[in-house]
Amino acid sequence: MVPTFFGQPELFGIHHRAESGAQDGNPSVLLCPPIGHEHTRSVRALRLLADALARAGHHVLRFDFRGLGDSSGQPADGDPVAWGTDLFQALHELWRFSGSRPSTVVGLRVGASLAVHALSTGGGADFERCRIVLWDPVIRGTEFLDNATDLDGQFFADPGRFPDRTKSLAVPTPGGDRSTLLGYSYSDSLRAWLESFDLSRVSPWPFIQTEIVASRPSSEFESLVARIQASGHQARCTVVAGTDGAWEDYSQHELALRAGRIVPVIVQRLTEGGGV
Amino acid sequence: MQRPLVFADGRLIGILSEPARRKDVPAVVILNAGLVYRVGPGRLSVDVAQRALSLGFPTFRFDLSGIGDSDVLAPSMDSIESAIVDTREALDALGRELGVQQFILFGLCSGAVYAHHIAVADARVVGAVMLDGYVLPTVRSRLDWLVARARPFDQLPRRAAGWVSRRVVRTRSRAPALERSEFLVPWPSKDKLKADLGVLGPRKAALLCVYSGEWLHYRYQGQLQAALGVPEAKGLVSEIRIPEAEHLYLDRTQRNRMLDHVGDWLAHFPWCQ
Numbered sequence: 001m002v003p004t005f006f007g008q009p010e011l012f013g014i015h016h017r018a019e020s021g022a023q024d025g026n027p028s029v030l031l032c033p034p035i036g037h038e039h040t041r042s043v044r045a046l047r048l049l050a051d052a053l054a055r056a057g058h059h060v061l062r063f064d065f066r067g068l069g070d071s072s073g074q075p076a077d078g079d080p081v082a083w084g085t086d087l088f089q090a091l092h093e094l095w096r097f098s099g100s101r102p103s104t105v106v107g108l109r110v111g112a113s114l115a116v117h118a119l120s121t122g123g124g125a126d127f128e129r130c131r132i133v134l135w136d137p138v139i140r141g142t143e144f145l146d147n148a149t150d151l152d153g154q155f156f157a158d159p160g161r162f163p164d165r166t167k168s169l170a171v172p173t174p175g176g177d178r179s180t181l182l183g184y185s186y187s188d189s190l191r192a193w194l195e196s197f198d199l200s201r202v203s204p205w206p207f208i209q210t211e212i213v214a215s216r217p218s219s220e221f222e223s224l225v226a227r228i229q230a231s232g233h234q235a236r237c238t239v240v241a242g243t244d245g246a247w248e249d250y251s252q253h254e255l256a257l258r259a260g261r262i263v264p265v266i267v268q269r270l271t272e273g274g275g276v
Numbered sequence: 277m278q279r280p281l282v283f284a285d286g287r288l289i290g291i292l293s294e295p296a297r298r299k300d301v302p303a304v305v306i307l308n309a310g311l312v313y314r315v316g317p318g319r320l321s322v323d324v325a326q327r328a329l330s331l332g333f334p335t336f337r338f339d340l341s342g343i344g345d346s347d348v349l350a351p352s353m354d355s356i357e358s359a360i361v362d363t364r365e366a367l368d369a370l371g372r373e374l375g376v377q378q379f380i381l382f383g384l385c386s387g388a389v390y391a392h393h394i395a396v397a398d399a400r401v402v403g404a405v406m407l408d409g410y411v412l413p414t415v416r417s418r419l420d421w422l423v424a425r426a427r428p429f430d431q432l433p434r435r436a437a438g439w440v441s442r443r444v445v446r447t448r449s450r451a452p453a454l455e456r457s458e459f460l461v462p463w464p465s466k467d468k469l470k471a472d473l474g475v476l477g478p479r480k481a482a483l484l485c486v487y488s489g490e491w492l493h494y495r496y497q498g499q500l501q502a503a504l505g506v507p508e509a510k511g512l513v514s515e516i517r518i519p520e521a522e523h524l525y526l527d528r529t530q531r532n533r534m535l536d537h538v539g540d541w542l543a544h545f546p547w548c549q
Contacts, residue, residue: 001345003280003289010278012291014345043313043344069315070291070322072278161490161522183318183526256311 002097007089009077012070013063014047015097016054028098029053029270030091031062032111035078036148037182037253039068042108045259049106052267059098063090065114076185080193084118091127104270105132105207109247110144112137113199119206131209133266134199136245139220141194147248148181154250155182182253200224205231211269212237213262215245240265281336283369288346288362290314290338292373293325299332302378302402303370304542305363306337307387309524313344316384317524320531324382327535331543334374338366340390355461359390360397367400378402380542383409385523386461388485393464395481396472403482403545405538408491408523410463412503417495424495470506477508484541486534489519514541 002015018026031050034042050060064071065086067078094102105127107115112134119127138144155161179185186194200220205228212221214237221237228235243261246252278293291314306321308314314337315322325335340362341349349358367379380403383391388409395401426432464472476483487494494500497517501509516537521530 001282001289003282003345005279012280037318040312040315040317047345068319070278070280075319155526156522180318180526180528183320183524183531185528254312254317 006093007086009066010072011063011066011086011089013061013090013093016050016060018057018059019055020057025100026057026059026098027103028059028094028100029104029106030094030102031060032087032105032107032115033062033064033069034109034111035065035068036184037151038109038247041255041257045257046108048259049263049266052263053270056267056271058270059094059100061090061094061097074185076187079187079189080114080117083114084121087115087118102127103130105130106135106266107132107137108135110138113141113197116199116202116206117197120202120204128206130207132207133211133213133269135213135266136215136247137199137212139199139224141197145191145194151250151253152181200227205233208233210235213266213269214239215243215262238265238269281369281373284362284365288338288341288365290336290366293329293335295329295332295334297332298334301333302380303334303336303374303376304328304380304382305366306335307363307381307383307390308340308343309384309387311343314339318526320384320525323531323535324538327539328542331539333542334376336366336370356390356393360394363394364398367398380404383407389461389463392472396475399479401481402479405484405486405541407486408488409485411491411494412466412469412500413493414499414503417493417499420495421493466503469504473504473506473508473512476512482512482514482545484514484516484538486516486518486537488521488523490523
């Protein structure tokens with residue numbers, strides 16, 4: 001692991017050098033993290049994935065979008081345009097470090113949506129032959145926003161956290177900043193994008209190969225696969241049983257994502273020859 | 277300026293931030309809050325670091341063994357011992373990088389309890405900010421808690437009936453709360469705390485204890501000093517209660533209040549005079 005700051009504004013990233021081969025030309029993979037409260041939950045899981053990919057011969061960079069994690073800025077600085085810029089900076093940083101053009105992007109939750117959005121809206125000429133892994137992708141941004149709003153509401157009404165008799169002391173201050181959800185600010189532009197973004201309507205689809213790796217089945221994933229295939233690209237969906245990310249489960253929202261079963265599947269998908 | 281720092285033979289990782297204009301002040305070292313990695317819940321640790329940095333303090337946020345990007349310590353040991361070992365490694369590394377030999381620790385929840393033990397164990401620690409750390413009860417706090425539990429009084433008969441009913445059927449009607457015990461480390465006893473003050477006092481190490489409304493057994497500001505009942509505590513321990521805040525300070529207004537208190541304590545302590 002080689003931690004570093006790169007780009008402008010300063011973005012934090014950790015390089016994981018390929019352990020087998022370890023030469024220029026090894027495939028290189030960019031990991032795009034989720035946003036908001038899901039970011040914190042996922043750090044250890046993404047580290048496990050990066051380690052496993054490095055052992056399998058991939059150069060890996062995981063990074064934080066501006067305003068998240070260790071990167072500079074505030075969460076309110078985040079919007080799809082700024083984060084798209086960050087994503088391309090990260091791709092170039094990975095290219096510089098690994099010596100090979102990034103071949104794969106792995107996006108988790110909204111990180112997957114941001115990667116697709118960025119590469120479908122221009123600026124990605126250097127990376128048009130990339131493949132993508134959509135890990136538990138958020139198909140519609142409203143799903144994420146509604147879920148975060150719901151969890152935030154449960155948090156501030158949690159009888160375990162605020163027993164009824166002290167609840168009046170513990171609710172957010174009237175007039176306080178309620179643009180935050182579970183401690184993370186969402187700018188107006190980010191909210192507007194989340195409210196309008198729909199992964200199933202992205203056109204043209206910017207990746208030559210698409211792997212959806214999901215912790216639970218969804219007809220929306222199957223529809224997305226069919227739609228991508230109809231556009232002439234390769235796509236498939238794998239459901240890894242018993243690995244539910246429990247993204248909507250309040251009792252899990254503070255706990256680290258358990259990815260022990262899903263990580264080997266992603267590594268296998270990226271290591272096996274012949275594509276999907 | 278911030279930069280990553282890998283230390284302890286590559287086992288541990290943290291983010292070091294240095295102010296543009298360095299003052300001759302201790303470095304602020306921010307510990308993990310429970311199992312949350314070095315940015316903290318809702319980036320709390322980042323906000324604390326930025327506040328301290330704005331006051332001229334170098335800051336260091338790092339992951340203890342097995343959390344975030346730090347590797348597991350082998351052989352494994354008791355979590356408090358492990359936190360002491362890891363933090364000493366961090367202080368050594370900061371000594372090499374910055375040339376500082378005095379440190380202020382910051383911790384929330386289990387991090388607060390770790391901060392206390394580390395402060396006692398390592399003479400380089402001259403202060404600790406502890407959010408929702410240990411609590412000692414007093415007669416007043418116990419009475420206040422009982423009254424708070426009984427409120428609102430007009431619902432007392434109904435709640436009493438409910439309590440009896442639950443005892444009979446052995447079920448709990450309350451919504452399931454998060455299992456927090458896994459995040460907690462044992463609090464030091466009153467006798468241990470008194471003995472620890474005897475260690476910290478001659479060193480003039482100062483403790484700031486901040487309590488949110490969620491730390492329900494902390495009922496009034498000054499409770500800790502009252503419970504300890506030793507004169508040394510008065511000069512060493514400062515207490516702040518923010519009853520409107522919850523444990524993670526996810527509400528921005530309450531977080532800013534807490535940061536103001538912490539900043540004020542840092543800015544007015546002797547090392548800044």
